[in-house]
Amino acid sequence: MTKNSLKTGPDELGYYGEGDAAMGGMAVGETLMPALHELSKGFEEAIKDKEFLDEYTYYCKHYIGRPSPLYYAENLTKKLGGAKIFFKQEHLNHTGSHKINNSLFQVLLAKRMGKTHLICESGAGQHFSATAAVAAKFNMPLIGVMGDIDIKRVNQNIIKAKHYGAKLEAVPGTLKEAITSAIKIWSSNPEYAYICGSAVSSAPFPKLVAFAQSIIGKEIREQSMEQEGKIPDMIVGCVGGGSNFAGAIYEFLDEPNVKKIGVEASETAALSNGTPGIMQGMKTYMLQTDDGAKSLGGMSLGAGITYFSVGPMHSYLKDQKAVSYSSATDQEMLDAYKMIAQTEGICSALEPMAGAAEIIFRQAKDKPKDYIICLSLCGRGEKDLDTIQEHIGKDFE
Amino acid sequence: MTKNSLKTGPDELGYYGEGDAAMGGMAVGETLMPALHELSKGFEEAIKDKEFLDEYTYYCKHYIGRPSPLYYAENLTKKLGGAKIFFKQEHLNHTGSHKINNSLFQVLLAKRMGKTHLICESGAGQHFSATAAVAAKFNMPLIGVMGDIDIKRVNQNIIKAKHYGAKLEAVPGTLKEAITSAIKIWSSNPEYAYICGSAVSSAPFPKLVAFAQSIIGKEIREQSMEQEGKIPDMIVGCVGGGSNFAGAIYEFLDEPNVKKIGVEASETAALSNGTPGIMQGMKTYMLQTDDGAKSLGGMSLGAGITYFSVGPMHSYLKDQKAVSYSSATDQEMLDAYKMIAQTEGICSALEPMAGAAEIIFRQAKDKPKDYIICLSLCGRGEKDLDTIQEHIGKDFE
Amino acid sequence: MSERLDKIFKSPAPKTKLVSYFVGCYPTPEISLELIKEAIDNGVSILEIGYCTSEASAEGPIIKAAHDHVLNNGHNLKDIIKLVKDIRDYNQDVGIVLMGYIANLYKYPISKFVDDIKVAGADAVLVVDAPHELKEENQLREALNSNGLSLIKLAAPTTDDNRLKDIVDIASGFLYQVNVSGVTGVKSANEIDVTNFVKRIRNLTDIPICSGFGIKSPEDAKKMANSGCNGVIVGSAFVKYIQDNIENKDLPQSLGNLVKNFTEELK
Amino acid sequence: MSERLDKIFKSPAPKTKLVSYFVGCYPTPEISLELIKEAIDNGVSILEIGYCTSEASAEGPIIKAAHDHVLNNGHNLKDIIKLVKDIRDYNQDVGIVLMGYIANLYKYPISKFVDDIKVAGADAVLVVDAPHELKEENQLREALNSNGLSLIKLAAPTTDDNRLKDIVDIASGFLYQVNVSGVTGVKSANEIDVTNFVKRIRNLTDIPICSGFGIKSPEDAKKMANSGCNGVIVGSAFVKYIQDNIENKDLPQSLGNLVKNFTEELK
Numbered sequence A, B: 001m002t003k004n005s006l007k008t009g010p011d012e013l014g015y016y017g018e019g020d021a022a023m024g025g026m027a028v029g030e031t032l033m034p035a036l037h038e039l040s041k042g043f044e045e046a047i048k049d050k051e052f053l054d055e056y057t058y059y060c061k062h063y064i065g066r067p068s069p070l071y072y073a074e075n076l077t078k079k080l081g082g083a084k085i086f087f088k089q090e091h092l093n094h095t096g097s098h099k100i101n102n103s104l105f106q107v108l109l110a111k112r113m114g115k116t117h118l119i120c121e122s123g124a125g126q127h128f129s130a131t132a133a134v135a136a137k138f139n140m141p142l143i144g145v146m147g148d149i150d151i152k153r154v155n156q157n158i159i160k161a162k163h164y165g166a167k168l169e170a171v172p173g174t175l176k177e178a179i180t181s182a183i184k185i186w187s188s189n190p191e192y193a194y195i196c197g198s199a200v201s202s203a204p205f206p207k208l209v210a211f212a213q214s215i216i217g218k219e220i221r222e223q224s225m226e227q228e229g230k231i232p233d234m235i236v237g238c239v240g241g242g243s244n245f246a247g248a249i250y251e252f253l254d255e256p257n258v259k260k261i262g263v264e265a266s267e268t269a270a271l272s273n274g275t276p277g278i279m280q281g282m283k284t285y286m287l288q289t290d291d292g293a294k295s296l297g298g299m300s301l302g303a304g305i306t307y308f309s310v311g312p313m314h315s316y317l318k319d320q321k322a323v324s325y326s327s328a329t330d331q332e333m334l335d336a337y338k339m340i341a342q343t344e345g346i347c348s349a350l351e352p353m354a355g356a357a358e359i360i361f362r363q364a365k366d367k368p369k370d371y372i373i374c375l376s377l378c379g380r381g382e383k384d385l386d387t388i389q390e391h392i393g394k395d396f397e
Numbered sequence C, D: 001m002s003e004r005l006d007k008i009f010k011s012p013a014p015k016t017k018l019v020s021y022f023v024g025c026y027p028t029p030e031i032s033l034e035l036i037k038e039a040i041d042n043g044v045s046i047l048e049i050g051y052c053t054s055e056a057s058a059e060g061p062i063i064k065a066a067h068d069h070v071l072n073n074g075h076n077l078k079d080i081i082k083l084v085k086d087i088r089d090y091n092q093d094v095g096i097v098l099m100g101y102i103a104n105l106y107k108y109p110i111s112k113f114v115d116d117i118k119v120a121g122a123d124a125v126l127v128v129d130a131p132h133e134l135k136e137e138n139q140l141r142e143a144l145n146s147n148g149l150s151l152i153k154l155a156a157p158t159t160d161d162n163r164l165k166d167i168v169d170i171a172s173g174f175l176y177q178v179n180v181s182g183v184t185g186v187k188s189a190n191e192i193d194v195t196n197f198v199k200r201i202r203n204l205t206d207i208p209i210c211s212g213f214g215i216k217s218p219e220d221a222k223k224m225a226n227s228g229c230n231g232v233i234v235g236s237a238f239v240k241y242i243q244d245n246i247e248n249k250d251l252p253q254s255l256g257n258l259v260k261n262f263t264e265e266l267k
């Protein structure tokens, strides 16, 4: 890694960038600091261990079903009449989203580190059901924490996690409350492994999660070269905590010719509308009151991107002007869902439809026909069917 | 193909085997006979057209996400303590089952034949949602027929199909009533393409569907050779109409060393408990009254294998003693579901759990450790979560 | 080849024969016989007596409901053959065609079926889902032919000339010309289409042609009679009438009147 | 380093200091001040005045409920600093530690925060989620130190000796020894564990040690005092008492009595 690479960060203490502007860090209670250092060490050792990496690759292939295809969305492309649009089909992964790349990696790491119990938080329940699947596979008990608002709207993931043998801990609220609660449970059981679901929280999680998800971008490069003879001109993904998008762009961070757009839910668009703050273990852009006392932000239909804050790598990349960040409304996501269901026969989760909306309504049309846009299509729609029916069900009658 | 190959059949009129014992044929009304001959011709031409086959292969890879992994179910293997068990992970396909292999093939064929409208029937709704996805992708209107009992229990598939733009036609009953109704609709619109969902009905469907699904077995061979250095000793799959199992075993039909077991639902075990008859377009084993006036059979929890009859290829293979057929009860399927969810972290559809039950309760234990059993894990469980909760939900509390 | 059917079509009157479909044993064996007697008395030339199967693939909702009723009452092909015998005992001139699906015949099995219906006095059999591609059709056709009975073949609007040639080559008794694609009792037949279709068949064969599907009223029947066909087939219209008046004590008589309305137009 | 804290720990009486945690401005700024005055009058040596953040990650249900109450009433760090000033006006000897999370300080921002609390009369700050790995901890610590104030550091059961060395090296005022892993007010502290932990710390430093988490009753406090620590910290027990008696007009006085029950055991 070169000195001027965007891939070098974060430093040992989890900082992306330097000086006061650095993002990330470790803002947690003393009880967990040893666990975080242990995890850092375990992570750095593991990724030098070829056997471990081979094990990860093995299960990526056989259990998750990787590589996920890079799919030319021909009908959507023609409908929009501009850029050539590709979907990175993460929704075809076992358990239905990109989350399992990370769950698998972290559970394998926990196993390597001799951990026997797991905790996780979840927003859309994708991370919970993915981690529960992997936990079953590696025979470790799991407690998953979720907000009651999310529990209602993504019920299937809860049932699946339960069938895999995981226990659910319900708290009032959504993802941010689940994260705070998960940290509390971890503090009470610091010998457990906390399987963090996005590129958020204290170091080393943002780095570790981005590492696990970076397989997405590596495959995009290979597949795009093989299929199109070049890498994409633009990569777009939704951003909740930012893990799928981090995974999609990491490979291309040092290639400024690849334009990168992360799309948040407009109700919780930390990068577009927030300011730097320190909450939930990290310094990063977030929506909070001026005095720093309260997190803010409304509700998006995308349960997994209803998060007032964002992973620190993205705050850094925003400050570096290396990546652009925008946001999409509920209506835009629903419109994108409908268009993609009907043109491509893909029932997507709502979260990635934030990215799709950016492409459909703002990016594709005015681009030349050989301009390649790759969308991280990071989740399938089963969990959102009730929500979609409730809002635009009549459109399909 | 050699004269004595089990792969040669069926003959031009759709018969598997010879003389009075031959199974299959074309037992449909005159109105549809020309359409069936046209389809036969279209099929035979298409499979000689490299461009067409390449197109199928292309979408298998990019749209469906093939190859599906051949996954070593290590925990289940250890739990049972006998044979080495592999899952052919068809549940990871786009739309969640093997059905899309066939939907894709038939819709591409329909397109090649200049068809503009599609009809299909469905039991578990997997074939409906898969065909609806492909229909959306190739921009063809689709009418799907389902029994009202099934519509209730696999509701998510109906919603997805609707989102893809398909129309649902509800009839009282389950799969058999849906098939009869679909044929009636086709008779009224013989210029439509009927996308038959299993290896059943009049010729050329059994052959055509088995051809489309045979990609499963081809991949099993390659993957098993690569991973294990040999082909499986046994292949097990559930049998409703028999398409996933046909697809899994076709490749190995002329290899008697590969033991093959098809597992029906015990309530509708046509091959174990039925006699030859002619209904729904084909001569085959079926459950019917002695006088041939009424189809019989109870209800299984596996919507997709609640079928009183079975594809004629299987009847032929049974008569030839080339393949064994057994059956599994609801309780066995539920037990297998639970075991696989908890040991492997896979939430399977109930149908393939008929095959899993055969392996778990009757095949694996007394086999040597290097004996390879491959299960066709042909569908994911989301559609069945309500049913599972209703029956064994409390087991997971 | 059935001599009785031959004789019926050779007879100049009525100009156009009325072929009427009844679901055998519907609503009960006794009433079914009464209805059929009235039909005979009011000028029907040929009776199609339907036997039932649960997976019938060519029946619209009207006939399906009648089939379900008979199946639920437990009457099967044996009862239908008995009905045929009773009809034949009542009348020796009317043509009797057993009509249904291959499922029941296969199980009967076929050779015994032919023996039994011959004894009962039937003239022909029409099997909806037994095209000549089907082995059992070949067996049945051979058994019928060698017993002086007919297998009634169908020609559909989708049947092209090549295939039509094959069909008329093996047709016996009369050719059942299906007017519209689809199930019974739903679509209406179009006069011009039917006329053209009759012409297309006439170019290939002299066999009597009976035109069926989509004939709902005496007026329809009259129009279709102009197409050049030798007979018109009415099914759902009669079954529907029976359904609608099932509680009516005078049903046989009133059905007879309805049949007369048709036969009057076809004289 | 705060001279006042130094003086408190150098003073021989009480033998074990009572450090009591109150949620600042809870239930209201006025009552909060009354409660704290009573605590002072009943022998508390050091006050921890909690300021609130919505994402507090170390608080159990009791303190979380109080935090939510204060946040919902719209009181923020500024109001807490005003409360500190009022307390200091009332009493010049009691130690005052502001306790909370880095979120609010960062936004204040830190340098101004230190200026303001110095003026208000606080002695130290304890930031739950600011380990020495955090840049803002370093800034805060430096600013406090150069203003004669202390940053209170924590040692947890999970902190190993190597890390403990780093912590005691930078500790000031006293060391907050966390007795149990977890959130406030849930688990109970175990006497033997605490004694061993105090010994482990004592091996490395002479800094006063205050032992907190899991001390629920005067008896608990007395037991913990035997561990060799210099102070015991009681938080949830007082907050819970306030919660349970929030409607009580005599709450300040009765809280004072409760505090006295503790201080009596620690003399």
Ligand SMILES: Cc1ncc(COP(=O)(O)O)c(C=O)c1O
Binding pocket: A097, A099, A123, A124, A125, A126, A127, A197, A198, A199, A238, A239, A240, A241, A242, A243, A244, A245, A303, A304, A305, A349, A351, A352, A378, A379, A380
């Ligand atoms: C389908 C899906 N997409 C996206 C996200 C957002 O997470 P991230 O920003 O970490 O990719 C989630 C989180 O639950 C999700 O389930």
Ligand SMILES: Cc1ncc(COP(=O)(O)O)c(C=O)c1O
Binding pocket: B097, B099, B123, B124, B125, B126, B127, B197, B198, B199, B238, B239, B240, B241, B242, B243, B244, B245, B303, B304, B305, B349, B351, B352, B378, B379, B380
């Ligand atoms: C998941 C699944 N498995 C199996 C089947 C049975 O079909 P077949 O026997 O054709 O494979 C179905 C049919 O709907 C299905 O959905």
